[in-house]
Amino acid sequence: MGLWRELDEDERVLTTSDLVIHDEALTAYVAKVLCDTVGADRCKATRVYIIREPAINASMAPNGTMRVFSGLLLRMRSEAELGAVLGHEFGHFERRHTLNHFKARRSGTDILAWASVLASISTSSSIQRSNQNIQLQVYGDLYRFGRNQEREADILGLSYLNQSRLRPQAASQVWQNQMAEIEASARVKGLSKPNFSTIAFTASHPPEAERAVYLADLAQPDAANRDDGAERYRAALMPWMPLFLADQIKLNDFGASEYVIQSLAQGGWSAQLWLARGELYRGRGNPRDLVLAAEFYTHALEMDAGLADAYRGLGLSRLKTGQRSEGLEALRKYLQLKPDASDASMIRMMLPKEVTSH
Amino acid sequence: MTFARCKFAFGLAVAPALLIAAPAAAHKLRQGGVAVPVAASTLTVTPSRDWNQLSGTIGKNTESWTLDGGQLNDVTFYGGIPAGKPLVKERNKKHQPLPKFTRETLLIEVPELLERTYRTYKELAAFRLLSTDPAPFLGTEGVIFRYEFTDKDELTRTGEARAAIVAGKLYMITFDAPRLNFYARSAADFHALADSARLQSLR
Known part of the structure; x- marks a missing residue:
């Protein structure tokens, strides 16, 4: 060979x-x-x-x-x-x-x-x-x-x-x-x-x-005082960070993912980081995780009210912690922002009939 | 799910001996038109054509079938995953735990559960959920979803799955095949197979 x-x-x-x-x-x-x-x-x-x-x-x-x-x-x-x-x-x-x-x-x-x-x-x-x-x-x-x-x-x-x-x-x-x-x-x-x-x-x-x-x-x-190019690095990687972060979050390594998020957040929290943290906690899904996840999604939405996926995560987390009406409300917002989402028909089915009719 | 990238930690010294040993269990033929229980559960299917049952399983509640080989078309049955358990057997419970199906898992979260399992088990990043829609399954409310992933053999596969949660347990059938040619070629056979699925106790 x-x-x-x-x-x-x-x-x-x-x-x-x-x-x-x-x-x-x-x-x-x-x-x-x-x-x-x-x-x-x-x-x-x-x-x-x-x-x-x-x-x-x-x-x-x-x-x-x-x-x-x-x-x-x-x-x-x-x-x-x-x-x-x-x-x-x-x-x-x-x-x-x-x-x-x-x-x-x-x-x-x-x-x-x-x-x-x-x-x-x-x-x-x-x-x-x-x-x-x-x-x-x-x-x-x-x-x-x-x-x-x-x-x-x-x-x-x-x-x-x-x-x-x-x-x-x-x-x-x-x-x-x-x-x-x-x-x-x-x-x-x-x-x-x-x-x-x-x-x-x-x-x-x-x-x-x-x-x-x-x-x-x-x-x-x-x-030691030289430039380390942190700003340039962040700018160049910006378009890819949400995808790379999502790839990490879905790996079922909670400790490592939380560490990566915290480390990225040292440069300041962003809506994307809060969303990722919400997804991480909802993914693990212990009752306390779901409460925290809802909190993180809310932070994300405070920074970017158009972040549809944060509404989805918020809605599902609320539903699972027994806050049905708040959950449905968030899912409704998700559909308004992303009416052709890949799971739109499934979400629509979860909503009460009178809401889906208009 | 296929075994495509299982990492065998054979030492080099034992490898030749393994080569000579005959395969332990043979695959089985599953004849068309004959109803058969799958995945050691009450889940029963009646195939519309002959399928091969692969001898190995990836978990206690699973069973895999194929037409041309697991890498080319793979149907995996998940026959009643109980709450608290992962979809497939964990290679290393402590170091590489897999996500678990829980009592709180919603039907709409089942695609995410499969996605997270594939990503963790196969250590891959290129996985995309294409669609998630409601579709009755096993006589109850169910979900049908499609996805696409690129395994480490650099082949992109398309997948389709149907799932339902019955009495707190997850029942699911998945079909994975290379996006090029193989998926389209056998999709109809998979649909016929999935449509024939019943739970024995419901009869």
Whole structure:
């Protein structure tokens, strides 16, 4: 199996994938942040693809394809933070970690050859399916880095930031935020010990606390006053934030979602953030959650009275807490604002007849 | 729901042994015109044509059928999910809990419950509810909804589901198939199957 052929094939699939967000402005912006971080000369070899996946992840293949997941974009708060992660991934690429790893693991891939021989003489689809799973497993191993390589990429990534015009202290902040989110998620799930390896990007990385410390130490102290591009970042991501946030809220990870909302709200609460928080609480649906959800939807409507979905959430939350007439009133408003909503006929059925007639 | 992206954590050493082992349970033929109870419940369907019942299940109260293979067309029956339970079996109760059907869940929230389950179970973001409409099901008030999602195999699938809440339990039939060609090809077969659904106790 040829790695380069595989990678080119992967990229060919990527260019037409439904999972890639084909927004030229957003892609160009992320590519620009990468170039601002690592320098225009280095970044020339890179092609950026934004993948709609809620995981906090980014990766770079040896052929120069960089994948940036929407879950990462949701969590970064400035160009400097995004640059820290992209610079880290670029560090793996520049040091050819994936390639070296590939060579070292080559013997391990002999197993793929045997697996495909066995699968080809079998007629059972389930055996052929497990062959595919072995392929995934072997490739997964190939792309996993060792801790030393992670450290090397961290240091390289930080040196890019130090040389850039962005604020290098952001790199340490990324990991502090990440730890706090994982801890928040674990707390709500009732886990005594947070599992940092559940998140793809942190799985093989040095313990977050350690890396947050050395990244802070390595950041040039006199660069602490540099611009971190938070405003520009917020403006560029604005059109996509409601979608990325909704993708996170619906993942059934209450603690992490609440953390992300609170962290975004540090820049000021918006109607969209209150709506997202309402959806999160209504989704979990404990009696107290429903009362709070109604409160959050109300905050959203105070800021934007035309936010139809907030009326929907408010109506359903009120109905479920026994406030029938207030609930129906809110649902009526929802229909007035969004008469052709995808669930309009269903909502109409829930309303008493005399109301639906006019 | 298909198994498309189940993550098997086989160690490399055991993998060849698994390859040689024969599949444990075979799929079953479900003959057209023969009424059959599904998902170990009182939910009964009379298929208008032959279907294959897949041997694996994704949960205690589920059963999956297909025509050409689970990736190409998948009908999943949810036979009476009790309050407090998720739609499918949780892979990891503690670390990856799934949303639960509750006593308070409204019929109009069932599409959201399926959406949140798919997103969490399959770890995907590209899921869109297309429509939600009232439609009688199992002789009672029900909901019919359509959706679209892109799984990690980068294939966009269209889905349609019908659901009703009877005596505090959720009954639902879903149909997922690739948007291109496969959905349209078997939608009529699914509609006939869903229309034939009855609850035995109501007879």
